[in-house]
Amino acid sequence: VADMRGCLVDHPRIAEVADAIADAASALGVVPDDGAAGDLRYVWLKTDGERVLATLITRSAESRAPELAARVAHLAAVAWSVQPSSGNAIRGGEARPLTGPRALEVALGDRRTSVGPLGFLQPNPDVAGRAYEALVRDAEGELASGAIALDLYAGAGVTTAMLRERFAEVVPCEAYPESAAALGVPPEEAAPFVARWVGRAVDLVVANPPRTGLGPEVCAALARLAPARLHIMSCDADTLARDLDELASAFVLERVVAFDTLPETPHLELVAHLSARR
Incomplete structure (x- = not known):
């Protein structure tokens, strides 16, 4: 202790x-x-x-x-x-x-969001805001845009709001009931959510999974969906490396950027940019 x-x-x-x-x-x-x-x-x-x-x-x-x-x-x-x-x-x-x-209004970068008692919030909001900004930009740093974007593990909805400024349709996915209710969607796990979109032309999938990562089932569903771009935010380098191996047959890794969210500790947030193999 x-x-x-x-x-x-x-x-x-x-x-x-x-x-x-x-x-x-x-x-x-x-x-x-x-x-x-x-x-x-x-x-x-x-x-x-x-x-x-x-x-x-x-x-x-x-x-x-x-x-x-x-x-x-x-x-x-x-x-x-x-x-x-x-x-x-x-x-x-x-x-x-x-x-x-019941909730706090907090700032993440230049965005404000409401977080309840069971809602997840990054411990370093200034650096987290920069990581979220990188998540919705492409590997060259340009803001992504298009027709359809999916936001997996959407949490408090920060990236959902950012994506809605640039995409015609943005659909969030969140399994935890409190966060899903705030987003106005039913709670749903990522794997069946992605599977329902297979066959649709999706421009971008953004994913911010927990420390356990995406896992084989979600990676397989993403490979079948084959969105034009896939951006992943991860707080665990080991599970991100595992997921990138799972995704390698369907996607090309373009860039990984690290954000020092807790200085003087080993903790980093990693943002990976991938594009579909064509």
Whole structure:
């Protein structure tokens, strides 16, 4: 266990609220989850630079999360989600608001987006904004444009909004219900979504998968779809390399650009630009 107090990477407001939650949890005698038992599994913190949204993730509904939220209500909005499954999945089911607003309006580059208690947000918004900008540009740095673009793992919808300025039709795909609802689409996994588009002429597919990457099923579906261009954003070099190997028979890798999202750590965001083999 590493004591993260005083971490130079954290935003000061996040550090303040994290310390307050740790102190309140200790005072209340909240039992940390140990993988088999306990109460509090994770505390997920987001900020717009001023306000903080904290999501308490517990093992079960038999929790002291409401008491913990009350102790820090003066510092942060708090939501509560239950994640009973084993493994390292963080997000649980629907988040229940306990105090304060349900979402934050945050800036990513020159864009603003709404992020809820279970919505994913990059920890370094300035650099993340540059990575998103690279994701919607081609290998030469020009803004991509065309008739149809698909946005896989669309999340908060930042790239969806950017693409809609340049494409006649942009269709987002997102599996997580909260994010899908914000995008106005039903939740759907990427593989069946891509499979439904096979046979259509798609100009660009943008994908921002989780650390596990696209995986063989999605790569196979993309190979069958054969969009003119495929742009992938990845937070894990190993899974990106695996996916690029899977895609090599159908696409040509043109460029990979790295963004130092967390300075002084090994963490990078990678943006890969590919074009279909013709």
